[in-house]
Amino acid sequence: MGLGERMAKYAIGLDYGTNSVRALLVDVADGAELATSVFEYPSGDRGVILDPKDPNLARQNPQDYVDGFYATVREVLQGVDPQDVIGLGVDTTGSSPIPVDRSGQPLAFDERFKDEPAAMCWLWKDHTSFAEAREITEKAVQLGMPYLAKCGGTYSSEWFWSKILHCARTQPDVFEAAYSWVEFADWVPGYLTGNLEPSKVARSVCAAGHKAMYADDWGGLPSKEFLGALDPRLADLRDRLFDKAVPSDQPAGTLTKEVAERAGLREGIPVAVGAFDAHFGAVASGAKPGTLVKIIGTSTCDCMVHPLDLPLADVPGLCGIVKGSVLPGYYGLEAGQSAVGDIFNWFATFVGRSHEELTAGAMKLRPGESGLLALDWNNGNRTILVDPLLTGLLVGQTLHTSPAEVYRTLIEATAFGAYKIVKRLEEYGVSVDEVVNCGGIAEKSPLVMQIYADVMNRPMKVSRSAQTCALGSAIFGAVVGGAYSNAEEAQAKMTGVKDVVYTPDPAAAAVYERLFALYTELHDAFGTAEWSGSLGHVMKELIQIRHQARV
């Protein structure tokens, strides 16, 4: 090695999404992304096991996770010296709990259960457990438990205990066969480090805090008494779960010889404790106090951090407020929309047209011109209503309404939904000074970003990286690998935003302010049971707005 040449060190970030897993090889010095590889899950429908009789069901085969790890890591290592890889980080979707046996093996790996969806990973977007979610919420309120204060006041059908309770109720054979349950985000680091036994697997405070009602304040998981009031079998299960969850600047262990050899890596390098994809995406987009990071994909996750020493109210409707879940040393705040890209994809399929064609048509339209307004609830509403039993709504159709008009309207609807989250945060004293977007849609759709800027009447920035979740994993790989002493130091060197910033157009913002008021009326009328008021003027006003937009 010559003078002036530095010794390169790498971290690998693994990002397990809904349809595929990505590995990203990153230079720990500056975050440069040197190689990436994507593995599409081979099982089910693009990785998701579905049930034609129940649209709420969504499961995954954990074997895809294992196969995807080796395929992608081996590929990104080509051309570099594996000795220079100093650490690994892992993020996944969640809450995606997996029933496991005593050794930590997924029940789906057992011949008895290999075709049983209940024995697989219960994917985040599985909504089969809505009745149990309601029951958990009601029980916590009834027993005066504090558990929901930090997750918006309502427990979700997407979360850990709802799914496990639903399994106990509807598939007792699987529930009985399961020694314990492990989050997808914990299972992968457990597998890589040989710490898969339920008592040994490192548990992510991000997963536990946001989805399993874990908090130091009440001694970890909810009490046996509470769980027993829901179902005695849950109280028993608690003993086979965990007492402590940790942030991702901690190692889950080190790479086993067997895994290292098969992957082409060095044995013994540290693997960071896992977390959810969006939280790592937020870190890699420069999350800091005052910055809202929106990770926009099939759904969105909206993340902020808040100093531990500043006051923070319980924000109704927020999915979670968890110490250390985004950045160690800060509260992590999580909100989100249950479907964004999924709605656009659905509609493109519905009308049999490409996103390019629909986007080109939508670009030609002015705000309000179509006379249309939609609610973005095709997959329920995560924040601020926390209600999976909501559906889409479109109003204002005429005999001339075109697909491009509806496409734009659906984008606007997701922008209004996003704005609801910002407003809710600010109402409760969390100032949103900056919005940084990341994810495929932020990268690829200036139309979406401009509408978001106009609707929220504030600039939209875009994260520099096109694969922020994987970069976030690599950042924590770099931290546990010793390149930095904490995540903020790593952020300072390894993250940034793009030069292009979408700034609001005042005329568009003025139209959207009016449309947002109508959206709010529909939102409150259709989204909250208590509301009572008149909707009679909504269409008239829409027609007026359309008329004015055309004059």
Add this chain to the structure above:
Amino acid sequence: MGLGERMAKYAIGLDYGTNSVRALLVDVADGAELATSVFEYPSGDRGVILDPKDPNLARQNPQDYVDGFYATVREVLQGVDPQDVIGLGVDTTGSSPIPVDRSGQPLAFDERFKDEPAAMCWLWKDHTSFAEAREITEKAVQLGMPYLAKCGGTYSSEWFWSKILHCARTQPDVFEAAYSWVEFADWVPGYLTGNLEPSKVARSVCAAGHKAMYADDWGGLPSKEFLGALDPRLADLRDRLFDKAVPSDQPAGTLTKEVAERAGLREGIPVAVGAFDAHFGAVASGAKPGTLVKIIGTSTCDCMVHPLDLPLADVPGLCGIVKGSVLPGYYGLEAGQSAVGDIFNWFATFVGRSHEELTAGAMKLRPGESGLLALDWNNGNRTILVDPLLTGLLVGQTLHTSPAEVYRTLIEATAFGAYKIVKRLEEYGVSVDEVVNCGGIAEKSPLVMQIYADVMNRPMKVSRSAQTCALGSAIFGAVVGGAYSNAEEAQAKMTGVKDVVYTPDPAAAAVYERLFALYTELHDAFGTAEWSGSLGHVMKELIQIRHQARV
């Protein structure tokens, strides 16, 4: 002619629709339809002059009416002896007023105005005059005038005076150039009989009574005082309109030599006074007390008759209650839906699929299965809300919603809208003992008819004729031609229903009863300004209904 051979006599019915005119040659003895010919209007977009800047505008070139007459009549006469044609009847769309000069020529025939849409026929579905319609309604209420009592309490933007007042306000040059205004339904018989001068043209009581606030009760058209209060120019115009309107068992005159020669007909045969297409369709479908005839096309018209000597309340929302407008000697009651086939056509174009494909998919679905509900207001609501400023609404979309599901939902929405009309009639003491459907959709879509039967929980019959409006015209041609002494005698011989009757399925009817209750909530919430209540349970109930439909 041998023994036992009867002397055939024919009548020709002319049916002027939105996109084309049809001639039908009918045997007056039994209504047998011997020949038909259709002429597609060559002007504009399938006969309709549009304005890309104003979706409310819809006009027609009257030259198409003249050209269509000769083309179709000459064709149906092939193979018969024109001497055996004893009379002609004419129906048209309406209210479709035409500005004319002193001789009764449309202003659009004048070189000065030939490209001026305001000088053309103001087609029934032109909605440019909504502000004037509101003004007329308000003025009638304010001045305590009785004129609206028989047309549902609300004057429509589709009607005679709204359009003329809008012309006076927005195109004074055209208004000034017009000596008078003549309904399309009056203009064609006037042309055929040489009685085109405004003082001579026979005026249809159907058009005048349903659309121009004409009634014997108040001495014909609205008073000069009332019209003057709207605009002094309207009061002046009244002197150049008409005092008396008559039913279609009266002749408008006899065929002129010139027209007869050009058409290949006998000079001097009688031409019946015109009427609206749907009213003649009702006659040809066997309209009698207790029978609701639904003429289902791009929009619907729902017609009933009621004996003059029985009490009849003013029915709010009905487009009209007019003596002699359907059958002479009865009240004619008219209701309708602003768009039915137009909604299906719009959606098929929207998703780029054929009606056949969408119908096949929709046939496989059970009531309630899609979880969707729609309002059928893409073109406003004619009955019972009488409000063109309403739009469509679709609720219940998920990420799995398919085009066939929405197609079925739109059919259901039109069925709910139809049911609202039946309920309103019955609420006001007009018993609906039988429903007879006619028009293209009744003919061609068992899916639509079965859904109508299930939603309204009563049998749906279908008129025997596939071209009832033209048959109705021929019936009045036969009456004025002397084959029968009145329309009911002609009906008895010349009309009937098909053998197939769509009977309600009790299970489907039960689901639709629940969906109709939800439709009513949306209808009242979005359709009436006074309503105040909660809509929060609508989606929950829809999901529950869907769930139950799938179990």
